[in-house]
Each structure stands twice: as C-alpha cells, then as structure tokens.
Amino acid sequence: MASGLLALLDDVAAIAKVAAASIDDVGSMAIKAGAKSAGVVIDDAAVTPRYVVGFSAKRELPIIWAITKGSLRNKLLVLLPGALLLGFFAPWAITPLLMFGGLFLCFEGAEKVVETVWHKGHHDGAHGGTTATNPPGTPADLEKARVASAIKTDFILSAEIMALTLSSVPEAGFLQQAAVLAIVAVGITALVYGAVAVIVKADDVGVAMADRDGTLIPALGRGIVRAMPGLLKALTAIGMVAMLMVGGGILLHGLEVLGVPLPQHLVHNIAHLVAGIPSVGVALEWIVNAALTMVIGFVIGVVLIPIVTKVVIPFVRLFTRRKADGDA
Numbered sequence: 001m002a003s004g005l006l007a008l009l010d011d012v013a014a015i016a017k018v019a020a021a022s023i024d025d026v027g028s029m030a031i032k033a034g035a036k037s038a039g040v041v042i043d044d045a046a047v048t049p050r051y052v053v054g055f056s057a058k059r060e061l062p063i064i065w066a067i068t069k070g071s072l073r074n075k076l077l078v079l080l081p082g083a084l085l086l087g088f089f090a091p092w093a094i095t096p097l098l099m100f101g102g103l104f105l106c107f108e109g110a111e112k113v114v115e116t117v118w119h120k121g122h123h124d125g126a127h128g129g130t131t132a133t134n135p136p137g138t139p140a141d142l143e144k145a146r147v148a149s150a151i152k153t154d155f156i157l158s159a160e161i162m163a164l165t166l167s168s169v170p171e172a173g174f175l176q177q178a179a180v181l182a183i184v185a186v187g188i189t190a191l192v193y194g195a196v197a198v199i200v201k202a203d204d205v206g207v208a209m210a211d212r213d214g215t216l217i218p219a220l221g222r223g224i225v226r227a228m229p230g231l232l233k234a235l236t237a238i239g240m241v242a243m244l245m246v247g248g249g250i251l252l253h254g255l256e257v258l259g260v261p262l263p264q265h266l267v268h269n270i271a272h273l274v275a276g277i278p279s280v281g282v283a284l285e286w287i288v289n290a291a292l293t294m295v296i297g298f299v300i301g302v303v304l305i306p307i308v309t310k311v312v313i314p315f316v317r318l319f320t321r322r323k324a325d326g327d328a
Helices: 002-036 036-053 057-089 091-118 141-168 174-210 215-258 262-272 283-328
Strands: none
Touching: 036 057, 036 174, 057 091, 057 141, 057 174, 091 141, 091 215, 091 283, 141 174, 174 215, 174 283, 215 262, 215 283
16 A cells, blocks of 8 residues: 555656646746747837827826737737647748748838938838827727727737747647747736836826935936936837847748748858957857848838838728728
8 A cells, every 4th residue: 555655656746747847848938939029029018108198197007908908819819829720730831921020020120210210200000000190089089099009019019929939839749839829928918018017107107206305216206207208219229120130030040941041141151250259259249140130121121111101001901991891
C-alpha cells in the first residue's frame, strides 16, 4: 500500500514538473512574441489618446474602458480563433498576411512622417481616424462614433499583433499556441490601454498637484502639465519610427522566407561592416541595421501613399456606399 502511494505521488510530481515546464515554455514564448510586436504596440498607444480629445475629463476613462473591451473582443473572440485556424489549415498564408500587415505599417508610418514634415494635415486614412470636423449629433452619439472608430483601428493593429505572435511559435502545439495568443492578447491590451489611461489623465493629475499646498508637489504638478505636450509628440515620433522599422523588417524577412534573400542579406552585410569597431561595434551594428530597415520601410510607404489614398481608399468608400445603398 505504502509503495503504491509513493509511486502515485511520484507520478503526480512528474506530471506537475511537466505542467510547470509547459507553463514556463508558454510564458517565455508569450514574452518573446510580445516583444516582437513592440512596434505595433507603440503605434497603438500613440494613436489611441486622440480619441478622447474634445470630451470632458469625466468621460475620458469610460471611453478608454469601452475601447479596451472592444479590443479584447477583437482579439479573443475573432482574431485568436482565426489565427489558430489559419495556423492549422493554412500555415503557408501566415507570411503573406504578415507582409500585408508590414505594408500597412510602412504606409501608416510614412504617411505620418509626410504629414508631420510637410504639414499636410490629417485625413480619414487607413487608421480610420477621426476627421477634423466632428459628425453631427449629441455628445453620446459622438462618443459612440469615436469608440467604434477606435475599435476598428484596434482590429487592424490587433490582427498584426496576433499574426506576429503566431509566427513566433510555429512549432508549438495547438493548445500552447492558443495559450500564448491569449496571454499576449490580454497582456498587450492591458499594457496599451493602461498606458493610454495614465497618459490621458496625467495632465489632470498634474493640475490637481499644482493646486496643493507646499513647494515640491505643486512644482512637480506644473512640471507634469508642461511636459505632457512634449511627451505626446515624442510618443508619436517613436510610434512612427517603430512602425517603419517593424514594417520594413517584416517585409525583408518575408521576402527571405519566400525565396528572395538578397535585400535582407544586403542590409545585414552593410550593418556588419561596423560590427568590428571596439566597444561600440555591437551597438552600431544594431543602429545601422535599424536605420536601414526604417529607411526601406519609409521608401516603401511613400510609394504606397498615392496608391492607397488615390485608388484603394476611394474604391473601398465606393464599395461601402454601394453596399449601403443596396441594403437600403
């Protein structure tokens, strides 16, 4: 009896070790996949604060929470099952879809750079952003429209995140892939919209601190208020750079996977020229590689701007209008 119990306990311990190892594997894979999506995450965090512009302070957090819930629905109920089915039935399609997402990132990044440098102003682009004039209706109608637009934008970015995540764990089992996708979906959503909530409310916190008695806290509050415009601009710039780097990198890697390795190898070889410099060689190699990838992403994005704005977007609007007329 005792020996049988000991054998059972040994089996339980072995199962627990396997389960713990599996959990560790899932956790490490989720971290790796999340890091691979960093550029898209930064872009998401940079884009979202604009959706609460023009609303009262008390409506800012409810709007962010509504977008957060929509983002989780996008990822967990639509994109996660879709990614698993794609990985199971058509794994060959992952690289082309990733490259399509890379083109999207290059276009968005280049468009933002062009708008920033040449002051072109904002238009209703691929991000589905808000236009310069608000649609007519009550504040509640405007809020619903903003939330719907933000969730639509989030769906595009979330699709890229889930595709990148799936491409990071091609050899994992079905359940492991599902677990990694779920962890990344929840973790990145919490990270992005938690950061957005902090950014959006930071100026209110700064104003409240500035009204406090004393010297240090009011001065810190005034510093926060003064720093927020610069922080938002810096976040936008980082988002543009990240989009171009990630988009260009995805396209280079995708071409290599599809049998066109020359562009990737060329970038690698140029960056490797500075790798031998003492002390700073490794850092310089990374910087050169990132800079070349960003430039490639920008050039591709600039080429895409007239194609998307003059052909793709008008066609989509025409198709949508005709469909709406038909449904009516």
